[in-house]
Amino acid sequence: MRLLAISASLPVILGLASGAMAASCGGAVMPDSHSGSLPDLEAPTTANTGAPVATCDASIDVNALAPGDPIPAGTIVVYKAQYRGFLDDGDSAHIAVSHDGVTDSADVSGLIDGDIYFENYIGSGLNGTIDLGIQLSLLEGGSGVGTTNLDSLDFAEAGRTTLISQQASVDSLAAQGMTFVTHLNTTADLLVGDDQPLEAPDSVSLLGALGSHTLGATAHYNLGGGFSIDGGAALFDQEGASGSLFGGSVRYLEPGVNTFRPFAEVGFNAAPGMNLTFSRSYEDGSKDGATVLSETSGSMAGAYVTGGMLFAPDLTNQIAFSGTLMHTWLSYDGYTESFSDDNLFNAEVAGGTGGFDTIKAQIAWTSALSSDLDMTLHAALGVTHATEGVVTDIAFVGPLTGTSDDDIFVQYGARLGWAVTPTTTANVFVNGSSGTVSGTHAQIGAGVRIAF
Structure with a gap:
Protein backbone atom coordinates (compact mmCIF):
# COMPACT_ATOMS: atom_id res chain seq x y z
CA MET A 1 0.00 0.00 0.00
CA ARG A 2 1.47 3.32 -1.04
CA LEU A 3 0.79 6.24 1.32
CA LEU A 4 1.47 9.84 0.35
CA ALA A 5 0.85 13.11 2.16
CA ILE A 6 0.89 16.56 0.64
CA SER A 7 0.59 19.60 2.86
CA ALA A 8 -1.23 22.70 1.70
CA SER A 9 -2.61 25.93 3.05
CA LEU A 10 -5.66 27.13 1.13
CA PRO A 11 -7.33 29.85 3.26
CA VAL A 12 -10.59 31.57 2.42
CA ILE A 13 -11.69 34.65 4.41
CA LEU A 14 -15.16 36.17 4.38
CA GLY A 15 -15.04 39.94 4.71
CA LEU A 16 -15.71 43.12 2.73
CA ALA A 17 -13.64 43.00 -0.47
CA SER A 18 -14.32 40.96 -3.58
CA GLY A 19 -12.21 39.07 -6.09
CA ALA A 20 -10.74 35.61 -6.78
CA MET A 21 -7.35 34.06 -7.10
CA ALA A 22 -6.07 30.88 -8.76
CA ALA A 23 -2.66 29.32 -8.26
CA SER A 24 -0.79 26.07 -8.41
CA CYS A 25 -1.10 23.92 -5.32
CA GLY A 26 1.90 21.88 -6.44
CA GLY A 27 5.10 22.32 -4.47
CA ALA A 28 8.65 21.05 -4.37
CA VAL A 29 8.73 17.27 -4.65
CA MET A 30 11.18 15.46 -2.40
CA PRO A 31 12.19 12.36 -4.42
CA ASP A 32 13.55 10.49 -1.40
CA SER A 33 10.18 10.58 0.34
CA HIS A 34 6.55 9.73 -0.28
CA SER A 35 5.55 13.28 0.59
CA GLY A 36 5.73 16.75 -0.91
CA SER A 37 4.92 20.26 0.19
CA LEU A 38 2.63 22.85 -1.31
CA PRO A 39 3.07 26.65 -1.01
CA ASP A 40 0.52 28.73 0.87
CA LEU A 41 -2.28 30.11 -1.24
CA GLU A 42 -3.62 33.43 0.00
CA ALA A 43 -7.11 34.21 -1.25
CA PRO A 44 -8.62 37.71 -1.22
CA THR A 45 -11.62 38.43 0.92
CA THR A 46 -15.13 38.52 -0.47
CA ALA A 47 -18.56 39.67 0.61
CA ASN A 48 -20.29 37.41 -1.95
CA THR A 49 -20.89 34.21 -0.09
CA GLY A 50 -21.15 31.17 -2.32
CA ALA A 51 -18.66 32.53 -4.86
CA PRO A 52 -15.53 30.49 -5.57
CA VAL A 53 -12.86 32.46 -3.73
CA ALA A 54 -9.89 30.09 -3.77
CA THR A 55 -8.80 27.67 -6.47
CA CYS A 56 -5.65 25.77 -7.21
CA ASP A 57 -4.44 23.11 -9.62
CA ALA A 58 -2.14 20.22 -8.75
CA SER A 59 -0.26 17.78 -10.96
CA ILE A 60 1.42 15.11 -8.85
CA ASP A 61 3.95 12.78 -10.45
CA VAL A 62 3.46 9.68 -8.32
CA ASN A 63 6.51 7.94 -9.75
CA ALA A 64 8.70 10.89 -8.74
CA LEU A 65 7.43 10.57 -5.19
CA ALA A 66 8.52 6.92 -5.10
CA PRO A 67 11.20 6.37 -7.75
CA GLY A 68 12.02 2.93 -6.37
CA ASP A 69 8.44 1.72 -6.84
CA PRO A 70 7.22 3.01 -10.21
CA ILE A 71 3.78 2.23 -11.56
CA PRO A 72 4.16 -0.39 -14.33
CA ALA A 73 3.34 0.67 -17.87
CA GLY A 74 -0.29 0.17 -18.77
CA THR A 75 -1.39 0.28 -15.11
CA ILE A 76 -3.84 2.70 -13.54
CA VAL A 77 -3.85 3.24 -9.77
CA VAL A 78 -6.76 4.61 -7.72
CA TYR A 79 -6.12 6.33 -4.39
CA LYS A 80 -8.46 7.15 -1.55
CA ALA A 81 -7.85 10.82 -0.77
CA GLN A 82 -8.53 12.76 2.43
CA TYR A 83 -8.52 16.55 2.42
CA ARG A 84 -7.96 17.95 5.94
CA GLY A 85 -8.64 21.54 6.90
CA PHE A 86 -10.25 24.12 9.15
CA LEU A 87 -13.62 25.86 9.25
CA ASP A 88 -14.79 28.33 11.93
CA ASP A 89 -17.51 27.10 14.24
CA GLY A 90 -20.92 27.99 12.80
CA ASP A 91 -19.56 28.50 9.28
CA SER A 92 -20.26 26.40 6.18
CA ALA A 93 -18.21 25.94 3.04
CA HIS A 94 -18.26 24.19 -0.33
CA ILE A 95 -15.42 22.15 -1.83
CA ALA A 96 -15.21 20.84 -5.39
CA VAL A 97 -12.40 18.62 -6.71
CA SER A 98 -12.08 18.03 -10.45
CA HIS A 99 -10.15 14.92 -11.50
CA ASP A 100 -10.21 12.17 -14.12
CA GLY A 101 -12.86 14.00 -16.15
CA VAL A 102 -15.35 14.32 -13.27
CA THR A 103 -16.00 16.71 -10.36
CA ASP A 104 -16.73 15.59 -6.80
CA SER A 105 -18.15 18.15 -4.41
CA ALA A 106 -19.73 18.59 -0.98
CA ASP A 107 -20.99 21.22 1.45
CA VAL A 108 -19.07 21.18 4.74
CA SER A 109 -19.83 22.43 8.26
CA GLY A 110 -18.91 21.70 11.86
CA LEU A 111 -15.17 21.12 11.40
CA ILE A 112 -12.38 21.55 13.88
CA ASP A 113 -8.79 22.11 12.86
CA GLY A 114 -7.28 18.96 11.36
CA ASP A 115 -10.61 17.26 10.65
CA ILE A 116 -11.24 15.48 7.38
CA TYR A 117 -12.72 18.20 5.19
CA PHE A 118 -13.58 15.90 2.27
CA GLU A 119 -12.91 12.37 0.94
CA ASN A 120 -12.93 10.98 -2.56
CA TYR A 121 -11.07 8.68 -4.97
CA ILE A 122 -8.53 9.95 -7.49
CA GLY A 123 -6.60 8.18 -10.23
CA SER A 124 -3.08 8.18 -11.58
CA GLY A 125 -4.06 7.76 -15.21
CA LEU A 126 -1.83 5.83 -17.60
CA ASN A 127 0.94 8.44 -17.23
CA GLY A 128 1.33 8.01 -13.45
CA THR A 129 0.18 11.55 -12.73
CA ILE A 130 -2.63 12.73 -10.47
CA ASP A 131 -4.19 15.90 -11.87
CA LEU A 132 -6.46 17.85 -9.53
CA GLY A 133 -8.35 21.11 -9.60
CA ILE A 134 -9.51 22.23 -6.13
CA GLN A 135 -12.11 24.94 -5.59
CA LEU A 136 -13.04 26.22 -2.13
CA SER A 137 -15.96 28.51 -1.23
CA LEU A 138 -17.11 29.92 2.11
CA LEU A 139 -20.87 29.69 1.97
CA GLU A 140 -21.71 31.36 5.25
CA GLY A 141 -19.81 33.00 8.09
CA GLY A 142 -21.64 32.80 11.39
CA SER A 143 -20.47 36.24 12.55
CA GLY A 144 -20.27 37.83 9.11
CA VAL A 145 -16.53 37.15 8.86
CA GLY A 146 -15.18 33.64 8.50
CA THR A 147 -12.14 31.63 7.56
CA THR A 148 -11.72 28.20 6.00
CA ASN A 149 -8.63 26.45 4.69
CA LEU A 150 -7.17 23.13 3.57
CA ASP A 151 -4.09 22.03 5.48
CA SER A 152 -3.16 18.73 3.80
CA LEU A 153 -4.07 16.15 1.23
CA ASP A 154 -3.39 12.54 2.23
CA PHE A 155 -3.94 9.68 -0.16
CA ALA A 156 -3.35 5.93 -0.06
CA GLU A 157 -3.62 3.33 -2.81
CA ALA A 158 -7.03 1.63 -2.89
CA GLY A 159 -6.57 -0.54 -5.98
CA ARG A 160 -4.95 -0.85 -9.36
CA THR A 161 -5.83 -2.32 -12.71
CA THR A 162 -4.35 -2.67 -16.18
Whole structure:
Protein backbone atom coordinates (compact mmCIF):
# COMPACT_ATOMS: atom_id res chain seq x y z
CA MET A 1 0.00 0.00 0.00
CA ARG A 2 1.47 3.32 -1.04
CA LEU A 3 0.79 6.24 1.32
CA LEU A 4 1.47 9.84 0.35
CA ALA A 5 0.85 13.11 2.16
CA ILE A 6 0.89 16.56 0.64
CA SER A 7 0.59 19.60 2.86
CA ALA A 8 -1.23 22.70 1.70
CA SER A 9 -2.61 25.93 3.05
CA LEU A 10 -5.66 27.13 1.13
CA PRO A 11 -7.33 29.85 3.26
CA VAL A 12 -10.59 31.57 2.42
CA ILE A 13 -11.69 34.65 4.41
CA LEU A 14 -15.16 36.17 4.38
CA GLY A 15 -15.04 39.94 4.71
CA LEU A 16 -15.71 43.12 2.73
CA ALA A 17 -13.64 43.00 -0.47
CA SER A 18 -14.32 40.96 -3.58
CA GLY A 19 -12.21 39.07 -6.09
CA ALA A 20 -10.74 35.61 -6.78
CA MET A 21 -7.35 34.06 -7.10
CA ALA A 22 -6.07 30.88 -8.76
CA ALA A 23 -2.66 29.32 -8.26
CA SER A 24 -0.79 26.07 -8.41
CA CYS A 25 -1.10 23.92 -5.32
CA GLY A 26 1.90 21.88 -6.44
CA GLY A 27 5.10 22.32 -4.47
CA ALA A 28 8.65 21.05 -4.37
CA VAL A 29 8.73 17.27 -4.65
CA MET A 30 11.18 15.46 -2.40
CA PRO A 31 12.19 12.36 -4.42
CA ASP A 32 13.55 10.49 -1.40
CA SER A 33 10.18 10.58 0.34
CA HIS A 34 6.55 9.73 -0.28
CA SER A 35 5.55 13.28 0.59
CA GLY A 36 5.73 16.75 -0.91
CA SER A 37 4.92 20.26 0.19
CA LEU A 38 2.63 22.85 -1.31
CA PRO A 39 3.07 26.65 -1.01
CA ASP A 40 0.52 28.73 0.87
CA LEU A 41 -2.28 30.11 -1.24
CA GLU A 42 -3.62 33.43 0.00
CA ALA A 43 -7.11 34.21 -1.25
CA PRO A 44 -8.62 37.71 -1.22
CA THR A 45 -11.62 38.43 0.92
CA THR A 46 -15.13 38.52 -0.47
CA ALA A 47 -18.56 39.67 0.61
CA ASN A 48 -20.29 37.41 -1.95
CA THR A 49 -20.89 34.21 -0.09
CA GLY A 50 -21.15 31.17 -2.32
CA ALA A 51 -18.66 32.53 -4.86
CA PRO A 52 -15.53 30.49 -5.57
CA VAL A 53 -12.86 32.46 -3.73
CA ALA A 54 -9.89 30.09 -3.77
CA THR A 55 -8.80 27.67 -6.47
CA CYS A 56 -5.65 25.77 -7.21
CA ASP A 57 -4.44 23.11 -9.62
CA ALA A 58 -2.14 20.22 -8.75
CA SER A 59 -0.26 17.78 -10.96
CA ILE A 60 1.42 15.11 -8.85
CA ASP A 61 3.95 12.78 -10.45
CA VAL A 62 3.46 9.68 -8.32
CA ASN A 63 6.51 7.94 -9.75
CA ALA A 64 8.70 10.89 -8.74
CA LEU A 65 7.43 10.57 -5.19
CA ALA A 66 8.52 6.92 -5.10
CA PRO A 67 11.20 6.37 -7.75
CA GLY A 68 12.02 2.93 -6.37
CA ASP A 69 8.44 1.72 -6.84
CA PRO A 70 7.22 3.01 -10.21
CA ILE A 71 3.78 2.23 -11.56
CA PRO A 72 4.16 -0.39 -14.33
CA ALA A 73 3.34 0.67 -17.87
CA GLY A 74 -0.29 0.17 -18.77
CA THR A 75 -1.39 0.28 -15.11
CA ILE A 76 -3.84 2.70 -13.54
CA VAL A 77 -3.85 3.24 -9.77
CA VAL A 78 -6.76 4.61 -7.72
CA TYR A 79 -6.12 6.33 -4.39
CA LYS A 80 -8.46 7.15 -1.55
CA ALA A 81 -7.85 10.82 -0.77
CA GLN A 82 -8.53 12.76 2.43
CA TYR A 83 -8.52 16.55 2.42
CA ARG A 84 -7.96 17.95 5.94
CA GLY A 85 -8.64 21.54 6.90
CA PHE A 86 -10.25 24.12 9.15
CA LEU A 87 -13.62 25.86 9.25
CA ASP A 88 -14.79 28.33 11.93
CA ASP A 89 -17.51 27.10 14.24
CA GLY A 90 -20.92 27.99 12.80
CA ASP A 91 -19.56 28.50 9.28
CA SER A 92 -20.26 26.40 6.18
CA ALA A 93 -18.21 25.94 3.04
CA HIS A 94 -18.26 24.19 -0.33
CA ILE A 95 -15.42 22.15 -1.83
CA ALA A 96 -15.21 20.84 -5.39
CA VAL A 97 -12.40 18.62 -6.71
CA SER A 98 -12.08 18.03 -10.45
CA HIS A 99 -10.15 14.92 -11.50
CA ASP A 100 -10.21 12.17 -14.12
CA GLY A 101 -12.86 14.00 -16.15
CA VAL A 102 -15.35 14.32 -13.27
CA THR A 103 -16.00 16.71 -10.36
CA ASP A 104 -16.73 15.59 -6.80
CA SER A 105 -18.15 18.15 -4.41
CA ALA A 106 -19.73 18.59 -0.98
CA ASP A 107 -20.99 21.22 1.45
CA VAL A 108 -19.07 21.18 4.74
CA SER A 109 -19.83 22.43 8.26
CA GLY A 110 -18.91 21.70 11.86
CA LEU A 111 -15.17 21.12 11.40
CA ILE A 112 -12.38 21.55 13.88
CA ASP A 113 -8.79 22.11 12.86
CA GLY A 114 -7.28 18.96 11.36
CA ASP A 115 -10.61 17.26 10.65
CA ILE A 116 -11.24 15.48 7.38
CA TYR A 117 -12.72 18.20 5.19
CA PHE A 118 -13.58 15.90 2.27
CA GLU A 119 -12.91 12.37 0.94
CA ASN A 120 -12.93 10.98 -2.56
CA TYR A 121 -11.07 8.68 -4.97
CA ILE A 122 -8.53 9.95 -7.49
CA GLY A 123 -6.60 8.18 -10.23
CA SER A 124 -3.08 8.18 -11.58
CA GLY A 125 -4.06 7.76 -15.21
CA LEU A 126 -1.83 5.83 -17.60
CA ASN A 127 0.94 8.44 -17.23
CA GLY A 128 1.33 8.01 -13.45
CA THR A 129 0.18 11.55 -12.73
CA ILE A 130 -2.63 12.73 -10.47
CA ASP A 131 -4.19 15.90 -11.87
CA LEU A 132 -6.46 17.85 -9.53
CA GLY A 133 -8.35 21.11 -9.60
CA ILE A 134 -9.51 22.23 -6.13
CA GLN A 135 -12.11 24.94 -5.59
CA LEU A 136 -13.04 26.22 -2.13
CA SER A 137 -15.96 28.51 -1.23
CA LEU A 138 -17.11 29.92 2.11
CA LEU A 139 -20.87 29.69 1.97
CA GLU A 140 -21.71 31.36 5.25
CA GLY A 141 -19.81 33.00 8.09
CA GLY A 142 -21.64 32.80 11.39
CA SER A 143 -20.47 36.24 12.55
CA GLY A 144 -20.27 37.83 9.11
CA VAL A 145 -16.53 37.15 8.86
CA GLY A 146 -15.18 33.64 8.50
CA THR A 147 -12.14 31.63 7.56
CA THR A 148 -11.72 28.20 6.00
CA ASN A 149 -8.63 26.45 4.69
CA LEU A 150 -7.17 23.13 3.57
CA ASP A 151 -4.09 22.03 5.48
CA SER A 152 -3.16 18.73 3.80
CA LEU A 153 -4.07 16.15 1.23
CA ASP A 154 -3.39 12.54 2.23
CA PHE A 155 -3.94 9.68 -0.16
CA ALA A 156 -3.35 5.93 -0.06
CA GLU A 157 -3.62 3.33 -2.81
CA ALA A 158 -7.03 1.63 -2.89
CA GLY A 159 -6.57 -0.54 -5.98
CA ARG A 160 -4.95 -0.85 -9.36
CA THR A 161 -5.83 -2.32 -12.71
CA THR A 162 -4.35 -2.67 -16.18
CA LEU A 163 -5.60 -1.45 -19.52
CA ILE A 164 -5.33 -5.03 -20.83
CA SER A 165 -7.54 -6.35 -18.02
CA GLN A 166 -10.16 -3.64 -18.54
CA GLN A 167 -10.26 -4.21 -22.30
CA ALA A 168 -10.71 -7.94 -21.74
CA SER A 169 -13.58 -7.26 -19.32
CA VAL A 170 -15.35 -5.08 -21.88
CA ASP A 171 -14.73 -7.64 -24.63
CA SER A 172 -16.44 -10.19 -22.40
CA LEU A 173 -19.61 -8.05 -22.46
CA ALA A 174 -19.61 -8.26 -26.26
CA ALA A 175 -19.04 -12.02 -26.05
CA GLN A 176 -22.06 -12.38 -23.76
CA GLY A 177 -24.21 -10.62 -26.34
CA MET A 178 -22.95 -13.11 -28.91
CA THR A 179 -23.81 -15.95 -26.51
CA PHE A 180 -27.38 -14.70 -26.04
CA VAL A 181 -27.86 -14.65 -29.81
CA THR A 182 -26.44 -18.12 -30.51
CA HIS A 183 -28.34 -19.79 -27.68
CA LEU A 184 -31.68 -18.11 -28.38
CA ASN A 185 -31.47 -18.82 -32.10
CA THR A 186 -30.88 -22.49 -31.25
CA THR A 187 -33.95 -22.58 -29.00
CA ALA A 188 -36.04 -20.67 -31.55
CA ASP A 189 -35.35 -23.38 -34.14
CA LEU A 190 -37.57 -25.70 -32.08
CA LEU A 191 -40.50 -23.31 -32.57
CA VAL A 192 -40.40 -23.68 -36.37
CA GLY A 193 -40.06 -27.46 -36.51
CA ASP A 194 -36.31 -27.83 -36.76
CA ASP A 195 -36.56 -31.32 -35.19
CA GLN A 196 -39.61 -32.39 -37.21
CA PRO A 197 -39.92 -33.87 -40.72
CA LEU A 198 -40.40 -31.37 -43.54
CA GLU A 199 -43.64 -33.07 -44.52
CA ALA A 200 -46.11 -33.48 -41.67
CA PRO A 201 -49.87 -33.28 -41.08
CA ASP A 202 -51.52 -30.18 -39.62
CA SER A 203 -50.85 -30.24 -35.90
CA VAL A 204 -50.40 -28.38 -32.64
CA SER A 205 -47.96 -29.34 -29.91
CA LEU A 206 -46.76 -28.54 -26.41
CA LEU A 207 -43.13 -28.80 -25.38
CA GLY A 208 -40.99 -28.29 -22.30
CA ALA A 209 -37.27 -28.51 -21.75
CA LEU A 210 -34.70 -28.33 -18.97
CA GLY A 211 -31.17 -26.99 -19.20
CA SER A 212 -32.18 -23.81 -20.86
CA HIS A 213 -35.64 -23.94 -19.28
CA THR A 214 -38.30 -23.62 -21.98
CA LEU A 215 -42.08 -24.07 -21.96
CA GLY A 216 -44.04 -23.41 -25.11
CA ALA A 217 -46.44 -24.37 -27.88
CA THR A 218 -46.02 -24.76 -31.64
CA ALA A 219 -48.22 -25.32 -34.67
CA HIS A 220 -47.77 -26.62 -38.22
CA TYR A 221 -50.28 -25.92 -41.00
CA ASN A 222 -50.26 -26.93 -44.66
CA LEU A 223 -51.47 -24.21 -47.01
CA GLY A 224 -51.49 -26.43 -50.11
CA GLY A 225 -49.41 -26.39 -53.24
CA GLY A 226 -46.27 -27.27 -51.30
CA PHE A 227 -46.54 -24.31 -48.91
CA SER A 228 -46.72 -24.64 -45.12
CA ILE A 229 -46.32 -22.42 -42.09
CA ASP A 230 -44.77 -23.11 -38.70
CA GLY A 231 -44.90 -20.98 -35.60
CA GLY A 232 -44.60 -21.06 -31.87
CA ALA A 233 -44.14 -19.19 -28.63
CA ALA A 234 -42.33 -20.10 -25.43
CA LEU A 235 -41.19 -18.82 -22.08
CA PHE A 236 -37.48 -19.32 -21.49
CA ASP A 237 -34.92 -18.92 -18.75
CA GLN A 238 -31.29 -19.50 -19.65
CA GLU A 239 -28.06 -18.23 -18.16
CA GLY A 240 -28.10 -14.44 -18.31
CA ALA A 241 -31.40 -14.09 -20.19
CA SER A 242 -35.08 -14.78 -19.57
CA GLY A 243 -38.37 -13.78 -21.14
CA SER A 244 -40.64 -14.83 -23.99
CA LEU A 245 -39.56 -16.13 -27.40
CA PHE A 246 -41.54 -16.25 -30.65
CA GLY A 247 -40.79 -17.83 -34.01
CA GLY A 248 -42.47 -18.28 -37.35
CA SER A 249 -41.69 -19.43 -40.89
CA VAL A 250 -43.18 -20.04 -44.32
CA ARG A 251 -41.79 -22.99 -46.28
CA TYR A 252 -42.15 -24.23 -49.83
CA LEU A 253 -41.37 -27.87 -50.64
CA GLU A 254 -41.83 -29.08 -54.21
CA PRO A 255 -44.86 -31.37 -54.16
CA GLY A 256 -44.60 -34.96 -55.31
CA VAL A 257 -42.66 -38.13 -54.58
CA ASN A 258 -39.45 -37.44 -56.47
CA THR A 259 -36.21 -38.62 -54.89
CA PHE A 260 -34.83 -35.07 -54.92
CA ARG A 261 -37.08 -32.10 -54.18
CA PRO A 262 -35.94 -28.50 -53.55
CA PHE A 263 -37.32 -26.43 -50.70
CA ALA A 264 -37.00 -22.87 -49.42
CA GLU A 265 -37.99 -21.13 -46.22
CA VAL A 266 -38.17 -17.61 -44.80
CA GLY A 267 -38.67 -16.99 -41.11
CA PHE A 268 -38.17 -14.84 -38.07
CA ASN A 269 -37.76 -15.01 -34.33
CA ALA A 270 -38.19 -12.39 -31.61
CA ALA A 271 -37.61 -12.08 -27.87
CA PRO A 272 -39.02 -8.72 -26.76
CA GLY A 273 -38.58 -7.28 -23.27
CA MET A 274 -36.00 -9.77 -22.01
CA ASN A 275 -34.33 -9.58 -18.62
CA LEU A 276 -30.57 -9.63 -19.21
CA THR A 277 -27.67 -10.04 -16.80
CA PHE A 278 -24.16 -9.05 -17.85
CA SER A 279 -21.04 -9.93 -15.86
CA ARG A 280 -17.58 -8.38 -16.01
CA SER A 281 -14.37 -9.40 -14.23
CA TYR A 282 -11.10 -7.51 -14.02
CA GLU A 283 -7.91 -7.15 -12.00
CA ASP A 284 -8.15 -4.60 -9.19
CA GLY A 285 -5.05 -5.38 -7.12
CA SER A 286 -6.85 -7.82 -4.83
CA LYS A 287 -6.22 -11.58 -4.78
CA ASP A 288 -9.43 -12.57 -6.55
CA GLY A 289 -10.03 -9.45 -8.59
CA ALA A 290 -13.42 -7.82 -9.10
CA THR A 291 -16.53 -9.42 -10.58
CA VAL A 292 -19.56 -7.24 -11.28
CA LEU A 293 -23.10 -8.37 -12.18
CA SER A 294 -25.45 -5.87 -13.82
CA GLU A 295 -29.09 -6.29 -14.77
CA THR A 296 -30.80 -4.55 -17.66
CA SER A 297 -33.52 -5.19 -20.22
CA GLY A 298 -33.27 -5.87 -23.92
CA SER A 299 -34.84 -7.39 -27.01
CA MET A 300 -33.76 -9.67 -29.83
CA ALA A 301 -35.14 -10.09 -33.34
CA GLY A 302 -33.90 -12.14 -36.26
CA ALA A 303 -34.81 -12.88 -39.87
CA TYR A 304 -33.48 -15.68 -42.06
CA VAL A 305 -33.72 -17.38 -45.44
CA THR A 306 -33.04 -21.06 -46.02
CA GLY A 307 -32.65 -23.05 -49.19
CA GLY A 308 -32.04 -26.76 -49.63
CA MET A 309 -32.75 -30.13 -51.13
CA LEU A 310 -34.80 -33.01 -49.71
CA PHE A 311 -33.43 -36.47 -50.56
CA ALA A 312 -35.87 -39.36 -50.09
CA PRO A 313 -34.15 -42.66 -50.98
CA ASP A 314 -37.24 -44.64 -49.92
CA LEU A 315 -40.62 -44.17 -48.29
CA THR A 316 -39.29 -44.37 -44.72
CA ASN A 317 -36.30 -42.02 -44.89
CA GLN A 318 -35.86 -38.35 -45.71
CA ILE A 319 -32.58 -36.42 -45.57
CA ALA A 320 -32.69 -32.62 -45.87
CA PHE A 321 -29.58 -30.63 -46.84
CA SER A 322 -29.84 -26.86 -46.43
CA GLY A 323 -28.01 -23.58 -46.00
CA THR A 324 -29.20 -20.57 -43.97
CA LEU A 325 -28.38 -16.87 -43.96
CA MET A 326 -29.60 -14.94 -40.91
CA HIS A 327 -29.32 -11.47 -39.45
CA THR A 328 -30.10 -10.89 -35.78
CA TRP A 329 -30.54 -7.62 -33.90
CA LEU A 330 -29.84 -7.47 -30.16
CA SER A 331 -30.73 -4.28 -28.30
CA TYR A 332 -30.25 -3.52 -24.62
CA ASP A 333 -30.75 -0.57 -22.31
CA GLY A 334 -27.67 1.25 -21.07
CA TYR A 335 -26.67 0.88 -17.44
CA THR A 336 -24.07 2.09 -14.96
CA GLU A 337 -22.35 -0.22 -12.53
CA SER A 338 -22.36 0.83 -8.88
CA PHE A 339 -19.11 2.35 -7.64
CA SER A 340 -17.73 0.82 -4.43
CA ASP A 341 -14.52 -0.34 -2.78
CA ASP A 342 -15.15 -3.65 -4.57
CA ASN A 343 -15.71 -1.98 -7.94
CA LEU A 344 -13.37 1.00 -8.12
CA PHE A 345 -13.28 0.92 -11.92
CA ASN A 346 -17.02 0.90 -12.52
CA ALA A 347 -18.31 0.92 -16.08
CA GLU A 348 -20.96 3.04 -17.74
CA VAL A 349 -22.31 0.92 -20.59
CA ALA A 350 -24.06 2.69 -23.43
CA GLY A 351 -27.28 1.12 -24.66
CA GLY A 352 -27.92 0.45 -28.30
CA THR A 353 -28.57 -2.17 -30.95
CA GLY A 354 -25.96 -4.52 -32.35
CA GLY A 355 -26.15 -6.68 -35.46
CA PHE A 356 -25.08 -10.31 -35.90
CA ASP A 357 -24.69 -12.11 -39.25
CA THR A 358 -24.96 -15.90 -39.28
CA ILE A 359 -24.33 -18.45 -42.00
CA LYS A 360 -24.77 -22.17 -41.44
CA ALA A 361 -25.08 -25.49 -43.27
CA GLN A 362 -27.45 -28.10 -41.90
CA ILE A 363 -28.40 -31.74 -42.39
CA ALA A 364 -31.48 -33.46 -40.93
CA TRP A 365 -32.43 -37.12 -41.22
CA THR A 366 -35.95 -38.34 -40.44
CA SER A 367 -36.64 -42.08 -40.38
CA ALA A 368 -39.66 -44.25 -39.61
CA LEU A 369 -38.21 -46.88 -37.29
CA SER A 370 -41.48 -48.81 -37.06
CA SER A 371 -45.17 -48.25 -37.53
CA ASP A 372 -45.36 -46.20 -34.31
CA LEU A 373 -41.78 -44.90 -33.82
CA ASP A 374 -39.96 -42.23 -35.79
CA MET A 375 -36.87 -40.13 -35.20
CA THR A 376 -35.17 -37.02 -36.48
CA LEU A 377 -31.44 -36.37 -36.13
CA HIS A 378 -30.16 -32.92 -37.09
CA ALA A 379 -26.83 -31.09 -37.03
CA ALA A 380 -25.48 -27.80 -38.34
CA LEU A 381 -22.15 -26.03 -38.64
CA GLY A 382 -22.10 -22.24 -38.71
CA VAL A 383 -20.39 -18.99 -37.85
CA THR A 384 -21.79 -15.75 -36.42
CA HIS A 385 -20.09 -12.37 -36.80
CA ALA A 386 -20.91 -9.31 -34.67
CA THR A 387 -21.07 -6.10 -36.72
CA GLU A 388 -20.86 -3.66 -33.76
CA GLY A 389 -19.09 -3.44 -30.41
CA VAL A 390 -20.12 -2.56 -26.85
CA VAL A 391 -19.35 1.07 -25.99
CA THR A 392 -18.32 1.78 -22.39
CA ASP A 393 -16.69 4.43 -20.22
CA ILE A 394 -14.61 3.02 -17.36
CA ALA A 395 -13.99 5.16 -14.27
CA PHE A 396 -10.33 6.32 -14.05
CA VAL A 397 -9.60 4.52 -17.36
CA GLY A 398 -11.76 6.20 -20.00
CA PRO A 399 -13.78 5.05 -23.03
CA LEU A 400 -13.31 1.49 -24.27
CA THR A 401 -15.20 -0.46 -26.93
CA GLY A 402 -15.63 -4.20 -26.46
CA THR A 403 -15.64 -6.58 -29.41
CA SER A 404 -16.23 -10.30 -29.77
CA ASP A 405 -14.48 -12.87 -31.91
CA ASP A 406 -16.60 -14.72 -34.46
CA ASP A 407 -18.54 -17.57 -32.92
CA ILE A 408 -17.89 -20.81 -34.81
CA PHE A 409 -20.57 -23.19 -33.60
CA VAL A 410 -22.21 -26.55 -34.12
CA GLN A 411 -25.88 -27.18 -33.47
CA TYR A 412 -27.14 -30.68 -32.76
CA GLY A 413 -30.30 -32.43 -31.76
CA ALA A 414 -32.31 -35.64 -31.77
CA ARG A 415 -36.01 -36.41 -31.39
CA LEU A 416 -37.75 -39.73 -30.82
CA GLY A 417 -41.49 -39.88 -31.42
CA TRP A 418 -43.99 -42.51 -30.32
CA ALA A 419 -47.41 -42.58 -31.94
CA VAL A 420 -49.66 -43.13 -28.92
CA THR A 421 -52.74 -42.94 -31.15
CA PRO A 422 -53.13 -42.27 -34.87
CA THR A 423 -53.36 -38.53 -34.12
CA THR A 424 -51.22 -38.14 -30.96
CA THR A 425 -47.43 -38.43 -30.82
CA ALA A 426 -45.31 -38.17 -27.69
CA ASN A 427 -41.79 -36.84 -28.27
CA VAL A 428 -38.57 -36.72 -26.28
CA PHE A 429 -35.70 -34.61 -27.57
CA VAL A 430 -32.29 -33.11 -26.98
CA ASN A 431 -31.26 -29.81 -28.53
CA GLY A 432 -28.11 -27.78 -28.14
CA SER A 433 -25.15 -25.91 -29.51
CA SER A 434 -21.43 -25.54 -28.79
CA GLY A 435 -19.45 -22.50 -29.93
CA THR A 436 -15.97 -21.03 -29.68
CA VAL A 437 -17.43 -17.92 -28.03
CA SER A 438 -20.88 -19.01 -26.85
CA GLY A 439 -19.80 -22.22 -25.13
CA THR A 440 -22.19 -25.13 -24.70
CA HIS A 441 -25.95 -24.81 -24.37
CA ALA A 442 -28.01 -28.00 -24.09
CA GLN A 443 -31.66 -28.83 -23.52
CA ILE A 444 -33.45 -32.07 -22.72
CA GLY A 445 -37.18 -32.01 -23.19
CA ALA A 446 -40.43 -33.70 -24.03
CA GLY A 447 -43.62 -32.78 -25.81
CA VAL A 448 -46.85 -34.00 -27.32
CA ARG A 449 -48.07 -33.33 -30.85
CA ILE A 450 -51.72 -33.65 -31.88
CA ALA A 451 -52.57 -33.89 -35.57
CA PHE A 452 -55.86 -32.72 -36.98
